[in-house]
Amino acid sequence: MTFLETALLIIAIYIVLVLIRVILGPTIWDRLLGLNTISAKIIMSIVILALITDQSFLMDVALVYALLGFIGTVLIARFIEKKGDLS
Amino acid sequence: MTTNILLITLVVLAIIALNTQKLRRAVVYLGVFSLISSFLYLLYGAPDVAIAEAVIGTTITTVLYLVALKKYQVFTIYFCSDPNDPNRRNLTNNSPFINNLESFLIKQEMEPQIIYSEKPLKTILTQDKFDLAICQTNQKTLIYGSVDDYQLDALEDYLLTNHGDLNIHLIRYTEGDDNEA
Structure with a gap:
């Protein structure tokens, strides 16, 4: 197992740990924070995957993720705080 | 190894999303x-x-x-009268209280769905999925609603101004140990 593969494995274990918080989390804000953290972890693992496979276009996928995950989190947070009003 | 861990989390997440x-x-x-x-x-290389x-997906x-949740219109009301309770008051379909509640909900663009139940209140609160549970005795009217129900404040105002004689108590009910803000 190379260094990069080990790093990928460790990030996968981190995702599982955050997932426990997402599932147990007493409030909806805990779950939302967990979603954001998992999204960050996924972006990191995409970059590592791009290094392992030596395919530079995977970096573009990471960019798309970084932009879209942000929009999703902001929309859910807005929805909860405004009590069901999206506009 | 990484693939296996993530596949297992996928299955766990799917089951939990269905059961919540x-x-x-x-x-x-x-x-x-x-x-x-x-x-x-x-x-997997795609x-x-x-x-x-x-x-x-994201x-x-x-x-x-979220838009669908905002437009979700069916409002379930459980009306419980326990046959073992000596103080219970029977409610017919034409009670003015129910009619007013229905017209208020229709004005709020909701679709009221009223269920008359003879189960005891405890089982309804713990097992059934409801928006409002109403329990009426001779002295007072108890209304149970979920803490994070967005419609509840307007409903409380309406009921207290129009039905002050019924001695209404609105109880904000938290499901289980999960108290979301």
Whole structure:
């Protein structure tokens, strides 16, 4: 197992740990924070995957993720705080 | 190894998203689900599918589900009268209280669905899915509603101004040990 593969494995274990918080989390804000953290972890693992496979276009996928995950989190947070009003 | 761990989390997340009580929570679970599944597409060597999954799963379905949650119109009201309770008051279909409640909900663009039940109140509160549970005795009217119900404040105002004689007590009820703000 190379260094990069080990790093990928460790990030996968981190995702599982955050997932426990997402599932147990007493409030909806805990779950939302967990979603954001998992999204960050996924972006990191995409970059590592791009290094392992030596395919530079995977970096573009990471960019798309970084932009879209942000929009999703902001929309859910807005929805909860405004009590069901999206506009 | 990494693939196996992520596949197992996918199965766990899918089961939990199906079993959860609150729809808002299921939206968050589905967001995590689609994030992890699109990373798995990448691991299996399909980056174009992964981009499509990220765009559709993370953004568009989240927005669509939230809009659908906002427009969700059916408002379930449980009316319970326990046959063992000597103080109970029978409610017929034409009680003015119920009619007023229905017309108020229709004005709020909701669709009231009223269920008359003879189960004891405790079982309804713990087992059934409801928006309002009403329990009426001779002295007072107890109304149970969920803490994070957005319609409840307006409903309380309306009931207290128009039905002050019924001695209404509105109880904000938290499901289980989960007290969401």
